[in-house]
Amino acid sequence: MQASAIGASLERHQVAVYLCAFALGGLVGLALPQTSGAAEYLVTPALAALLFLTFLQVPVSGLATAWRDWRFLLALVAVNFVAVPAVVALLTLVMPDSDPVRLGMLIVLLCPCVDYVIVFSGLAGARSDRLLAATPLLLIAQFLLLPAYLAIIGGGASLGAIDPAPFVSAFIFLIVIPLLCAWGVQLWTRNSSTRESLVRRLDVAMVPMMALVLALVAASQVARLGSDFSTVAGALWIYVVFLMVMPLIGWAVGRLLGLDTGSTRAVAFSGATRNSLVVLPLALSLNEGADLAATAVVAQTAVELVGMVVFVQLIPRMIRDR
Numbered sequence: 001m002q003a004s005a006i007g008a009s010l011e012r013h014q015v016a017v018y019l020c021a022f023a024l025g026g027l028v029g030l031a032l033p034q035t036s037g038a039a040e041y042l043v044t045p046a047l048a049a050l051l052f053l054t055f056l057q058v059p060v061s062g063l064a065t066a067w068r069d070w071r072f073l074l075a076l077v078a079v080n081f082v083a084v085p086a087v088v089a090l091l092t093l094v095m096p097d098s099d100p101v102r103l104g105m106l107i108v109l110l111c112p113c114v115d116y117v118i119v120f121s122g123l124a125g126a127r128s129d130r131l132l133a134a135t136p137l138l139l140i141a142q143f144l145l146l147p148a149y150l151a152i153i154g155g156g157a158s159l160g161a162i163d164p165a166p167f168v169s170a171f172i173f174l175i176v177i178p179l180l181c182a183w184g185v186q187l188w189t190r191n192s193s194t195r196e197s198l199v200r201r202l203d204v205a206m207v208p209m210m211a212l213v214l215a216l217v218a219a220s221q222v223a224r225l226g227s228d229f230s231t232v233a234g235a236l237w238i239y240v241v242f243l244m245v246m247p248l249i250g251w252a253v254g255r256l257l258g259l260d261t262g263s264t265r266a267v268a269f270s271g272a273t274r275n276s277l278v279v280l281p282l283a284l285s286l287n288e289g290a291d292l293a294a295t296a297v298v299a300q301t302a303v304e305l306v307g308m309v310v311f312v313q314l315i316p317r318m319i320r321d322r
Contacts, residue, residue: 058133067134221280
């Protein structure tokens with residue numbers, strides 16, 4: 001079977017692939033808990049490779065065109081960096097008393113997703129191409145703004161619990177290096193159809209790499225999730241409330257700014273999905289309570305994956321073509 005046929009088949013069944021990968025990783029983590037250390041170690045390099053492949057799909061030449069749609073970018077910024085912090089600030093009133101769990105929840109809820117949101121929004125008829133073009137902006141903005149939001153919403157103690165060294169390291173290795181490498185590869189292929197064709201085949205690796213990251217996250221954290229479930233259980237319903245509220249806010253902002261149906265759906269998905277895979281290394285680097293914070297992040301991933309499967313059917317019915 002040709003690579004293009006394999007890629008097309010994987011794309012058609014990618015939701016099932018992701019759910020199965022997450023479940024399989026969880027089963028491996030439960031059956032072989034000694035593998036959790038190796039899986040945790042592999043999460044960051046696998047995630048860097050995934051983000052490289054994601055950025056590779058964003059042509060440098062196309063960024064300027066995509067960023068000219070200022071209303072779409074304004075909607076993304078308003079939803080993710082104004083509305084979300086306001087909603088999260090309200091949710092802190094009912095968050096569990098455990099400080100590490102609360103901090104893990106703040107870290108994950110304040111950071112918009114940049115990976116599988118592209119997939120799920122596309123399946124729902126959203127302008128996933130515009131969302132993809134905005135990923136560098138969303139990633140850089142969330143890393144720059146997260147410390148300020150933690151200080152304002154969580155207080156100085158929340159910010160003080162974060163060691164800045166891993167935070168800076170994550171920014172360099174998960175954003176700067178993959179982004180520069182992707183743009184470098186694009187420049188390398190610019191005047192060669194053979195090179196361009198070769199790099200285009202890397203698209204086939206997107207779905208398997210996403211599945212690998214999900215499996216590694218589940219395998220590395222599921223044992224902790226089981227042992228700490230009673231502590232993080234109070235976070236689950238809050239994640240569900242967040243998932244229910246944010247698409248409505250995204251829809252309202254999209255309508256207010258006069259976005260088309262596809263763009264409004266993209267904003268709704270962006271507001272609802274969080275960057276759990278990218279912020280997990282940050283949660284694991286906390287000075288205190290890293291295990292509980294990471295468990296809170298992984299619990300959000302599990303809730304969100306189920307929510308995304310529902311949203312693929314629900315969002316098109318909620319935000320209809322005009």
